[in-house]
Amino acid sequence: MTSVPVDTEYDENQIQVLEGLEAVRKRPGMYIGSTSSRGLHHLVYEIVDNAIDEALAGYCTRIEVVIEKDNSITVTDNGRGIPVGIHPKEGVPAVELVFTKLHAGGKFGGGGYKVSGGLHGVGASVVNALSEFLEVEIANGEHIYYQRYERGNRCSELQQIGDTAKTGTRVHFKPDGQIFEDLVYQFDTLLLRLREQAFLNAGIRIVLKDDRDDAPENHKEVDLRYEGGIKEFVQYENRNKEPLHPDVIYVNAVRENCEAEVAMQYNDGYSENIISFANNISTTEGGTHETGFKAALTKVINDYARKYGFLKENDDNLKGEDVREGLTAIISVKVTEAQFEGQTKTKLGNSEMRSMVEKMVNEKLGEFFEENPSVAKIVVDKAMTASRAREAARRARENTRRKSALESSTLPGKLADCSDRDNTYTEIYIVEGDSAGGSAKMGRDRRFQAILPLWGKMLNVEKARIDRVYGNDKLMPVITALGAGIGDEFDVSKIRYGKVVIMADADVDGAHIRTLMLTFFFRFMRPLIEEGHVYIAQPPLYKVSRGKLEKYVYSDDELKQVLSNEFADGKPPAIQRYKGLGEMNPEQLWETTMNPETRIMLQVNLEDARQADETFTILMGDKVEPRRKFIEDYSSTVVNLDI
Structure with missing residues (x-):
């Protein structure tokens, strides 16, 4: 907070009320987009945007965002402080209106702001409505005021709790577990947005801190300020x-x-x-x-x-x-x-x-x-x-179409197609290697599961234009099998399979195949990822057995748990380490990796396209040092990453 004197009219008279909070908790997605991780982070952005508006108006130079130990959030700015006077029409403190009435604020023609990012924002009131609790503390150059709310409702009258010559606002809130599917904040997601704001407002200082016990050292505090x-x-x-x-x-x-x-x-x-x-x-x-x-x-x-x-x-x-x-x-x-x-x-x-x-x-x-x-x-x-x-890509595309038209079948020769044609039900497994492809073909459910084996070295599209994709013997079978085109011509509504599953070995080579394939989808078929059609199969790493008791294990941590909990007593179990998919017979592959009732699959989501773009550039681009740093920073959460 700052001791800069307030010399502009920004008080209860600038606060105008447009409507109440009624529908927010019933339909949160209408106001913050979703109740997933995206919506969770959106709450922070709304509070920060209010502080940024103060910076735009020339009254805020520092914003601090803290992820507290319990995944609550504290945002502090040194702006003028939300007005605390009694609103002339509503008869309650202006700050209470800001946090309890939708579209109540100084951005609707009341003269509080000339330029505002929050003009059509859902604002502080929606953050309040979707929080288990929210506390606001305001310094107005004379006194410090405090008020607490729970799930949008006022819990106390506005209280004067101290004196100060500083100004600013401090908001502390905890997202409501009754609303959000995910309550854990991602430091990197917040950092991306806050860094944007620091760039867009040259000279403003934005500090992001992570006070959680498990926060890595490079997340403890990041200070952002860009004069350029x-x-x-x-x-x-x-x-x-x-x-x-x-x-x-x-x-x-x-x-x-x-x-x-x-x-x-x-x-x-x-x-x-x-x-x-x-x-x-x-x-x-x-x-x-x-x-x-x-x-x-x-x-x-x-x-x-x-x-x-x-x-x-x-x-x-x-x-x-x-x-x-x-x-x-x-x-x-x-x-x-x-x-x-x-x-x-x-x-x-x-x-x-x-x-x-x-x-x-x-x-x-x-x-x-x-x-x-x-x-x-x-x-x-x-x-x-x-x-x-x-132009070369256009000619290659036309040649590919002409060639397909002349052939008796337009589908790739190695594709083992399914009999069903309903893409809300069908799925295609893109499998690394002919051996695993053979097991997958024998073990699948032929009604709705198609198998396409890949072999040899795949093209790194991060270093190639679209003209090199056409005619590529590793990627063209994928394009043809999916049947929806690529690049500007890609039409996700035409895909032949509702689930596109990348199935590769659980080792470094398999990780490389997955990354190459995801890079291809991201660069040339992005809606496939954006609309949730891409999945990563999770084959087991181990089979643990003793007598008739068998257990498939999918990670080293799970293996330790299984050995200590389920096989702790008696004769030591036999542990088989799967070096590749080809080591599993068709029945095992079906049971562990392909049976919808027992398999584990990860859906590939695109929460932030720019973050994904940057990651693919780092992993698949030419520069070694950014890749090395990425691996060092995320070594605790990333396994089998090929460099």
Whole structure:
């Protein structure tokens, strides 16, 4: 908290009430997206967003977030402090309205904030409604006030508990186990979001602490402060890649009620990484600001290529996907009257932001290219190479289709298909090796389980464009079997199997196969993961037996438990270590790994696409040091990771 004097009107008169809390606990997903881990973390973001709004208004320089020992959360800021005066219309303290009435706050035209990320936010009231308890402590430059709530209901009157010259707000809450499926906070998930906020608000200090007993040393406290703003953000995003030009390109523009800034840099990779924000809120579905940026980028690069002869008169224009290959860009806009689509603010709808961003990038990026021809040439060359690869991919795709049309069967020769055609029921096992594939084919239920064996060295698509995928003898059978295309043409509704199961040995080679296959799905069939169709089979590591008693064991820790609990007395049991799937006969493979009634499978979820993108870059990219550090940091939770 800070002793900076408050000299702006922000009191009970700025708090306006729009509606109550009635439906929040009945339908929490409407307000925070889900009651899974994503929703759990969303509670923290809502409280932090309020502190960020204070920073936008110029009154907050430090925010601290603490994961307490019991997985409760404390957020402290040194802003002005939530108003504590009696609201003129409601007759209760303004802070009580903020925490007990939905859409009660200083962001609805009352003059409390000019720019706010929380305008359409669910805010503190929903956090309160979905918490077992919530405590708020406020310093207003004179006194310290305290109030406690339980499951959204006030438990005490607002109390004055001390005096102070400082200002700020401290919120301590514990998510409600009656609401959330998962109550354990992930440090890295919170760190990703808080780091974004530190980049977007140059100079603000955000501290994240983990006070849980089992927190690793590198999680105890992370101090985030970036004077370079979104330019530094781009450098951070490209830290595991090779930039094609040393300096980050930066453009910005300011109008009366809005401002926009873009930072961008190309790298030698093949994926685009465009991250956009509106009023510091991550717009994961894009919106008008992204649309304006993409249109202008394509125009500027084509105009430059035409003007200086990179594109000849008869050449087709470069397409958007060509000019964005290998691009990392951060788009940040701030607008007084933000219009977000959806409850959780994932898409910006303000039409004026498209024209503003488009005009800004057209003019200022064009000027930059004229003044920096060496960088412009690098960018145009990269786009033209991407264009040639796209054309090669198109020809390969057409050749593949023609070849399939001429063949009697369009399905891969090694595929053992199932008889059922209902993709809500069918599943395909992508199996490492012909030996395991043979056992799986014999052990499966032929009605709904298909088997596709893989063999040999698989292509690392992290280092390859889409044109190299077509015709690849390891990946084309997967593409053909799934039947839904790849890349921009991928249509998840056309998949032939509702479950796509990766089944590989429980060793380093198997882990490598799984990572390669997941990288392929993520880069070229992302909706397959996003919509929950991808699974990892969990074959046993051991079979423990004594007489007629047999037990399959799936980890070393489980083996210790089984030996100490179930086989502790009498003659030592026989322990068979499975080195590969091929060591199991068809009956064993069915019983342990493929029978829906007894098997263990992990569903691959995509809680955060950017975090996944970064992980695949680290694991499958060219740089060794980031991979080494990743393994060191996560060695306690990651096994059989191939480097």
